Amino acid sequence: MTFDVPSxxxxxxxxxxxxxxLANQLAATTRRVRMKFEEGDTGTMGYLNRMGFFDHLAAEVEVLPSRPGYSAAEAHRGGNAALVEIARISKDERDEELPTRLTAALMRSCHTRPxxxxxxxxxxTIxxxxxxxxxxxxxxxxxxxxALQVYPKGDRLSVAVxxxxxxxMQTLRPTIGKEFPRLTDLSDTQLLVEIFRQGLSRHGPDRGCGLKGSAAKAIKFQAVLDVRLPRQRVVLIPARGAYKVNTADCYDGLPLMWGTHIGFGFRLGG
Known part of the structure; x- marks a missing residue:
């Protein structure tokens, strides 16, 4: 599979x-993956290198015209107040300071908010x-x-996990009938909204408070929530103090990508 990144x-x-x-998932399933950057390191490749993208990219992935000769993230780490370089989240080596680094970067850019x-x-907490x-x-x-990036021209800060x-959905759906029978007939989009509203968990009604609490705090600060699931993407926009189905932008039938990929977007000025 070849990904072409144009000028x-x-x-x-x-x-x-x-x-x-996605690239690492494909590489892990022994698929041949190639990334072709038309502008080389003067374009998107240079930005991704600064973020630390290639530090974490599977060695099996071919990069054209060639992989960067050095890690710009390592060379300049912490030198940009508007960026938290891509950080690895590993069960074998937990980075306890990551939430603090992300929060500090957010506050450097949002300190003028009332x-x-x-x-x-x-x-x-989020x-x-x-x-x-x-x-x-x-x-x-x-x-x-x-990772975290500030976009001053767009008056926005984005953090992604x-x-x-x-x-x-894959962990929750099999338990819905037992733990939350009244929600059995909900669509995936409706169920996703309820996960963030009610704190649903495959382990029962008392175990899903983390995502619910994160969403409640994000709503209070008018953060847009962007969730990519294996074949769906749902963008939840706060409306009257809640995330609701009728204020969600939904995209179905997307190319398969395992996992849960969550992004929060905050306005810099509030």
């Missing part, structure tokens, strides 16, 4: 770590819960990833 292509942080996860002090505590969710539920030998595990 002028701009990849946002959410897409970057989803691209990374609710900045409250946002700081909420953001740390990041910690999402990262912990990868450890607790992903059931995969592949690493997960997290990605894992290559079974995915929310």
């Amino acid at each position: 002028g292509c701009k990849i946002m942080v959410e897409a970057a770590i989803r691209f990374l996860s 609710d900045a002090a409250e946002l700081e505590g909420a953001a740390w 990041f910690a819960e999402l990262i912990d969710n990868v450890f607790s539920h992903s059931s995969t030998v592949l690493d997960g990833y997290a 990605s894992d290559s595990g079974l995915g929310i």
Whole structure:
């Protein structure tokens, strides 16, 4: 499989770590994967190198015209206040400081918001819960990833957390009949909204509070929630203090990508 990255292509942080996860998934299933960057390291490849993309890309993936000769992320790590380079989320080597680094980067860019002090505590909780969710539920030998990027021209900060595990629906659907029988007939989109509204979990009604709590805090700060599932993508936009089905943009029938890939978008100025 060949991915062609044309001249002028701009990849946002959410897409970057989803691209990374997909390539590593394909490589893990022994598929031949090739990435072709038309502009070489002067274009998108250079940006991905600065983010640390190639530090985590499976060695089996072929990169054209060639892999970067050095890691720009390692050379300049921490030098850009608007970026938290791609961080690995591994069950074998937990990075306890990752939620703090993400929160610090968010606050450097959002400190002018009138609710900045409250946002700081909420953001740390959101990041910690999402990262912990990868450890607790992903059931995969592949690493997960997290990254953050500020887009001043768009008045937006995006943070993304990605894992290559079974995915929310794959773990929850088999238990719906027993744990939440009244939700059996919901569509995947409707069920996804309820996961974030009610805190649903395959382990029962008292075990899914992490995602519910993260969503509640994100809603309070008007954050847009972008969730990519194996064959779906749902973008949830806050409306009247909640995420609702009728305010969601839904995309079905997407190319298969295992796992749960979550992005939050915050406005810099509130």
